[in-house]
Amino acid sequence: MKTRLERIQQDLENLQQFNATPEKGLTRFSLTEEDRGAREYLRKELQKLDLNVYEDPAGSLFGRRAGTEDLPAILIGSHFDSVKNGGHFDGPAGVIMALEIMRTLQDEKIQTRYPIEFVAMIEEEGGRFGSGVFGSRAMAGLVDYELLLKRRDADGISMAEAFESFGFNPREIEKAKRTKDQVKAFIELHIEQGPVLESRGSDIGIVEFIVGITQLKVTLKGRPDHAGTTPMDMRADPLVVASQVIARIPDFPVAEKNGSVSTVGVLEVKPGASNIVPESVTFVVDIRSKDSESIERIVGKITEALDSASQGTPVSYETEILLGVKPVPMEKGIVASFRENAEALGFSYEMMLSGAGHDAMIMGLFTDVGLIFVPSRDGRSHCPEEWTDYEDLQKGIEVIYETILQLGEAIK
Amino acid sequence: MKTRLERIQQDLENLQQFNATPEKGLTRFSLTEEDRGAREYLRKELQKLDLNVYEDPAGSLFGRRAGTEDLPAILIGSHFDSVKNGGHFDGPAGVIMALEIMRTLQDEKIQTRYPIEFVAMIEEEGGRFGSGVFGSRAMAGLVDYELLLKRRDADGISMAEAFESFGFNPREIEKAKRTKDQVKAFIELHIEQGPVLESRGSDIGIVEFIVGITQLKVTLKGRPDHAGTTPMDMRADPLVVASQVIARIPDFPVAEKNGSVSTVGVLEVKPGASNIVPESVTFVVDIRSKDSESIERIVGKITEALDSASQGTPVSYETEILLGVKPVPMEKGIVASFRENAEALGFSYEMMLSGAGHDAMIMGLFTDVGLIFVPSRDGRSHCPEEWTDYEDLQKGIEVIYETILQLGEAIK
Numbered sequence: 001m002k003t004r005l006e007r008i009q010q011d012l013e014n015l016q017q018f019n020a021t022p023e024k025g026l027t028r029f030s031l032t033e034e035d036r037g038a039r040e041y042l043r044k045e046l047q048k049l050d051l052n053v054y055e056d057p058a059g060s061l062f063g064r065r066a067g068t069e070d071l072p073a074i075l076i077g078s079h080f081d082s083v084k085n086g087g088h089f090d091g092p093a094g095v096i097m098a099l100e101i102m103r104t105l106q107d108e109k110i111q112t113r114y115p116i117e118f119v120a121m122i123e124e125e126g127g128r129f130g131s132g133v134f135g136s137r138a139m140a141g142l143v144d145y146e147l148l149l150k151r152r153d154a155d156g157i158s159m160a161e162a163f164e165s166f167g168f169n170p171r172e173i174e175k176a177k178r179t180k181d182q183v184k185a186f187i188e189l190h191i192e193q194g195p196v197l198e199s200r201g202s203d204i205g206i207v208e209f210i211v212g213i214t215q216l217k218v219t220l221k222g223r224p225d226h227a228g229t230t231p232m233d234m235r236a237d238p239l240v241v242a243s244q245v246i247a248r249i250p251d252f253p254v255a256e257k258n259g260s261v262s263t264v265g266v267l268e269v270k271p272g273a274s275n276i277v278p279e280s281v282t283f284v285v286d287i288r289s290k291d292s293e294s295i296e297r298i299v300g301k302i303t304e305a306l307d308s309a310s311q312g313t314p315v316s317y318e319t320e321i322l323l324g325v326k327p328v329p330m331e332k333g334i335v336a337s338f339r340e341n342a343e344a345l346g347f348s349y350e351m352m353l354s355g356a357g358h359d360a361m362i363m364g365l366f367t368d369v370g371l372i373f374v375p376s377r378d379g380r381s382h383c384p385e386e387w388t389d390y391e392d393l394q395k396g397i398e399v400i401y402e403t404i405l406q407l408g409e410a411i412k
Numbered sequence: 413m414k415t416r417l418e419r420i421q422q423d424l425e426n427l428q429q430f431n432a433t434p435e436k437g438l439t440r441f442s443l444t445e446e447d448r449g450a451r452e453y454l455r456k457e458l459q460k461l462d463l464n465v466y467e468d469p470a471g472s473l474f475g476r477r478a479g480t481e482d483l484p485a486i487l488i489g490s491h492f493d494s495v496k497n498g499g500h501f502d503g504p505a506g507v508i509m510a511l512e513i514m515r516t517l518q519d520e521k522i523q524t525r526y527p528i529e530f531v532a533m534i535e536e537e538g539g540r541f542g543s544g545v546f547g548s549r550a551m552a553g554l555v556d557y558e559l560l561l562k563r564r565d566a567d568g569i570s571m572a573e574a575f576e577s578f579g580f581n582p583r584e585i586e587k588a589k590r591t592k593d594q595v596k597a598f599i600e601l602h603i604e605q606g607p608v609l610e611s612r613g614s615d616i617g618i619v620e621f622i623v624g625i626t627q628l629k630v631t632l633k634g635r636p637d638h639a640g641t642t643p644m645d646m647r648a649d650p651l652v653v654a655s656q657v658i659a660r661i662p663d664f665p666v667a668e669k670n671g672s673v674s675t676v677g678v679l680e681v682k683p684g685a686s687n688i689v690p691e692s693v694t695f696v697v698d699i700r701s702k703d704s705e706s707i708e709r710i711v712g713k714i715t716e717a718l719d720s721a722s723q724g725t726p727v728s729y730e731t732e733i734l735l736g737v738k739p740v741p742m743e744k745g746i747v748a749s750f751r752e753n754a755e756a757l758g759f760s761y762e763m764m765l766s767g768a769g770h771d772a773m774i775m776g777l778f779t780d781v782g783l784i785f786v787p788s789r790d791g792r793s794h795c796p797e798e799w800t801d802y803e804d805l806q807k808g809i810e811v812i813y814e815t816i817l818q819l820g821e822a823i824k
Contacts, residue, residue, distance in 0.1 A: 194641025211640060215686055225791060227675035227698045228623060228767025229606025232666050234791075239676055240662055246655035254644050263639035264651055265688045267681045274627055274678045274696040274734075275768075284686040286639045322686075355640025356687075379637060379646075 004100065008397070009390050011096045014041055015080070016088050025085040025384030029128035029153075031059065031162040038080050042120055045099055049106045051118065058138030058176035059168055063102060063118035067408070072184035073115040074408050076101055076400065079124030079135060079359060086125070087386020089191045089393075093374060095120045097189040097397045101404060112408035114184055121359055128153045129162075136362035138176035139183075145171055179366060185334065185407060186363035187370045189396050191388050193356055195379030203395045205352040205373030206338045209290035210361040211260075212327035216285045216299055217320045218242070218306065224271060224279035236314035238281040239269055244309040245302065249285060252301045253294070259353050260289035262298055290327045290353050328361045334370030334403065341402035347395050370403065372396045416512065420809070421802050423508045426453055427492070428500050437497040437796030441540035441565075443471065443574040450492050454532055457511055461518045463530065470550030470588035471580055475514060475530035479820070484596035485527040486820050488513060488812065491536030491547060491771060498537070499798020501603045501805075505786060507532045509601040509809045513816060524820030526596055533771055540565045541574075548774035550588035551595075557585055591778060597746060597819060598775035599782045601808050603800050605768055607791030615759040615807045617785030618750045621702035622766040622773040623672075624739035628697045628711055629732045630654070630718065636683060636691035648726035650693040651681055656721040657714065661697060664713045665706070671765050672701035674710055702739045702765050740773045746782030746815065753814035759807050782815065784808045 002010065018037035021027040028034040039061055046053045046063035053063050061080075064073065078094020098118040105116065121135025129151040137143050148160035148170045163170040192198075197205050220238035246264050253260035267283040285302060289295045306317050342349045352373060354361075360369040374396040377387040414422065430449035433439040440446040451473055458465045458475035465475050473492075476485065490506020510530040517528065533547025541563040549555050560572035560582045575582040604610075609617050632650035658676050665672035679695040697714060701707050718729050754761040764785060766773075772781040786808040789799040 192641060193638050194643075195637070195646050196641075196643065199646065213640070225607075226605050226768060226793060227677055228625070228673065228700050228769075229604060229608075229793075230673070230767070230791065231606075231608065231671065232662055232673055234607050234611070237662070237675075239658060239679065243655040243658035247652060247659050250644055250649070250652055259643065261639065261642070261644055263649075263687070263689055265639055265681070265690055266684055266686045267651065267679065269677070269679045272678055274698050275675070276677045277675055278677055286686045288640050355642070356638060357640075379642065381638065381641075 005390055005394055007103065008096055008100060008393055011099060012088060012092060015092050021085055026082045026088050027084050027086065028080065028082045030081045030123040031128070031166045035081065035122065042080070042095070042099065046102065046118060049102050051102060056138070056176045057168060057172040058122070058135050058143065059163065059166070060119055060121040060135040065102060065105060065116045067113050067115040068111050068411060069113050071114045072180070072182055073117045074184050074404060075117045075119045075186045076404065077119035077121065078188050078190055079121040081122050081125055081127060083125045083127050083382050085384065086382050087384060089386050089388045090193065090381055091124060093191050093388060093393055094189040097400060100397050101401050104401060110405065111411045113411065114408045116404060116408050124359055129159050131159065133357065133359055133362045136359035138173060139178045140362050140365045141174070141177035143173055143176070145173055148173060183367045185331065185368040185370065186360060187334065187400055187403065188358060188360040189372045189374065189400060190358050191381060191386070192373040192376045193379070193381035194376065196352065197350060197373060197375035198377065198379065200350060201348070202350045203347040203392060204342060204399060205350045206335060206342065207330055207352050207354045207371040207373060208335055209330065210328040210354040210358065210364070210371070211288040211290050212292055212295055213323060213325045213357070214287045214295045214299060214321060215323040216287065216302060217322050218283050218285065218317060220281045220315055220317045222277065222279060222315045225277040227275045227277055230277060235277050237277050238315045239278045241309045241313060241315045242281040242283060245305045246283065248305050249302060252298045253287070253289070256289065256294040256297065258289065258291055258294060260291070260294045260298065261355060262287045284322065288355050292326060325357070328364040330370050331368035334368060334407065337403040337406055338370060338372060338399055341399045345398055345402070347399065372400055417802055417806055419515065420508055420512060420805055423511060424500060424504060427504050433497055438494045438500050439496050439498065440492070440494045442493045442535040443540070443578045447493065447534065454492070454507070454511065458514070458530060461514050463514060468550070468588040469580060469584040470534070470547050470555065471575065471578070472531055472533040472547040477514060477517060477528045479524050479527040480823060481525050483526045484592070484594050485529045486596050486816060487529045487531050487598045488816065489531035489533065490600050490602055491533040493534050493537055493539060495537045495539045495794050497796065498794050499796060501798050501800045502605065502793055503536060505603050505800060505805055506601040509812060512809050513813050516813060522817065523823045525823065526820045528816060528820050536771055541571050543571065545769065545771055545774045548771035550585060551590045552774050552777045553586070553589035555585055555588070557583055560585055595779045597743065597780040597782065598772060599746065599812055599815065600770060600772040601784045601786065601812060602770055603793060603798070604785040604788045605791070605793035606788065608764065609762060609785060609787035610789065610791065612762060613760070614762045615804060616754060616811060617762045617764040618747060618754065619742050619764050619766045619783040619785060620747055621742065622740040622770065622783070623700040623702050624704055624707055625735060625737045625769070626699045626707045626711060626733060627735040628699065628714065629734050630695050630697065630729060632693045632727055632729045634689065634691060634727045637689040639687045639689055642689060647689050649689050650727045651690045653721045653725060653727045654693040654695060657717045658695065660717050661714060664710045665699070665701070668701065668703070668706040668709065670701065670703055670706060672703070672706045672710065673767060674699045696734065700767050704738060737769070740776040742782050743780035746780060746819065749815040749818050750782060750784060750811055753811045757810055757814070759811065784812055
């Protein structure tokens with residue numbers, strides 16, 4: 001019989017076959033041939049375990065293991081779609097966690113009071129239809145048929161058409177909705193997608209909050225003068241003002257002393273000619289924190305910096321909030337259980353923020369959630385180089401397994 | 413008989429007809445139907461003045477008025493092509509200056525020792541073939557047949573093909589070359605394309621130098637981390653470093669106290685996603701000054717600023733000189749003559765730098781040059797709103813006319 005480590009490796013390697021871009025990282029978009037392949041592989045593995053295997057109208061795959069009582073289920077899993085040319089761990093690591101735990105429960109002939117359900121969700125990345133965390137949004141009741149008609153892939157195929165030709169009934173999408181009465185908790189494992197665990201040499205990360213995200217779009221307007229004929233004191237140069245502000249932005253999250261971060265990743269200069277003083281500059285500040293008040297303070301400081309840099313110049317600015325998502329706390333009891341189990345198993349861990357959104361963020365809208373991170377080599381993700389050592393993945397799985405026994409109330 | 417002012421207005425309005433984008437500014441690319449129309453209009457006007465009208469192999473149009481002696485000619489004029497959706501003055505103002513001066517010489521039956529030649533040059537803007545100041549470069553001997561084969565317009569037509577189908581022999585292009593023995597001086601009138609004359613309420617600008625231009629490309633390299641999962645102190649963000657430098661760049665030319673200017677008009681952030689810390693930032697600094705040493709000092713200060721901003725960070729940078737053109741002084745005798753004539757005529761004037769390149773810059777490589785600016789409303793240029801009052805244009809023409817009488821040694 002295979003060891004747990006061998007099974008994990010085998011599952012990961014098996015799933016890697018269902019890939020539209022072999023040799024160029026993993027591309028597994030939702031409701032495609034690759035989705036079908038991965039889905040059927042998982043279905044077969046779940047059926048071997050005598051689980052009640054089904055799909056919900058949103059296309060997520062479930063494998064239910066009955067409890068000794070008719071109680072809300074504990075869901076475990078993650079997503080099995082990928083970005084374009086992504087890696088083999090973002091998503092699948094958590095799906096394999098769930099599969100391996102279902103196997104172990106079966107092997108060990110464990111009985112739990114609460115039902116335990118494997119879940120593999122689709123379209124978390126939004127790679128095909130630009131509609132991310134789709135499977136979890138459907139479970140949270142945030143998706144309707146109108147959306148399926150509206151969202152289209154690069155070939156113009158709507159989600160509704162794709163669902164239909166894949167064998168689902170898109171008109172039933174709202175039936176994917178779950179409630180707290182049906183779902184006691186959702187527990188996810190995900191790769192960190194950052195450098196913290198590796199750099200601190202920690203085995204796993206126990207997430208306490210998925211951060212809130214505010215994206216602030218700043219547009220500065222000046223005047224597009226000739227770069228040769230306009231004296232320095234007669235210019236209205238929005239890039240000079242923008243630079244003064246962007247140079248200061250890193251200080252604002254650091255002053256919060258709670259792991260808040262801010263990033264300017266998009267900046268556009270118009271008209272964008274080397275011999276024309278810019279007419280306008282647009283940039284987006286992405287601000288993330290576990291604390292909504294920190295986000296508000298950072299936005300306030302950016303606005304003050306814009307005021308002070310543009311004051312006395314002919315440059316004007318305006319701001320717009322593109323996105324505002326509140327921080328989501330992980331359930332304290334689950335967090336405590338992860339912590340105790342990590343200690344009992346002798347694993348080193350970090351208490352962490354998740355700086356990226358995950359299905360757990362959405363599931364947290366209607367049920368208790370827990371999220372374990374495993375290390376990402378060099379912090380890389382969404383690229384072919386994405387990697388997590390199987391031993392590290394196994395440690396994350398073992399911690400969750402112990403928590404499932406507790407949360408599911410395994411009968412001794 | 414029409415007044416000078418009426419003739420100037422009439423010429424400008426007549427030339428405006430030869431336009432590929434009526435109602436949307438002037439678009440008159442070289443060797444097109446619009447070029448043909450403008451060229452034939454000018455040819456007819458020159459022929460009325462009994463001039464020796466001819467074209468050189470580079471497609472520029474000349475109208476020669478013999479001197480009383482066989483001496484090098486004094487060329488006067490500018491270009492008659494435009495940018496896409498440009499204005500009616502950038503180029504034509506100087507062509508009409510030359511036409512009006514030829515008319516006045518004829519009307520007044522002036523004899524000069526030196527021949528005087530009208531010239532209307534093509535492709536100064538490089539709008540069609542991306543090969544700017546073409547007519548003057550051909551006269552300076554900087555153009556060969558190879559270049560005509562290489563340069564192509566947006567439809568893939570080479571300059572050689574365009575010359576051929578227009579009726580020129582592109583293989584003879586090198587015969588456009590002139591020498592100091594043939595050309596005593598070149599005198600140009602051009603719109604200022606900047607705000608200085610208007611803001612100071614001056615009638616004309618007397619250019620002392622066409623500035624030198626250095627374009628410095630700066631590339632900063634960092635690491636494309638996830639904007640949510642990467643702590644602030646573990647980032648290599650090239651945009652933060654670039655911003656610190658760009659915020660300081662305006663101080664460097666101002667410190668030169670000689671009208672030097674620096675501009676960052678191009679800046680590109682890669683990969684350019686709001687949730688990814690930039691991997692690289694590229695920007696171009698355009699530096700202009702009448703003094704080569706000022707340009708060198710400004711480049712030095714930018715390099716120091718890059719060193720100091722990147723020091724102690726994981727961000728690296730490299731620089732590349734994209735363009736390096738030396739300042740061109742206008743001939744001191746011509747400048748002095750402009751000044752005396754402006755004073756004698758009671759016109760207010762500014763001694764100026766030309767921050768933009770012009771045909772005079774290239775002609776200065778082999779002969780004496782002089783350049784008069786006339787005011788641009790709101791400093792605007794290369795747009796449909798480009799405007800110079802006819803009265804202002806007339807003042808510039810009158811100053812040049814007096815200088816031509818002196819330089820050409822009119823016989824009293």
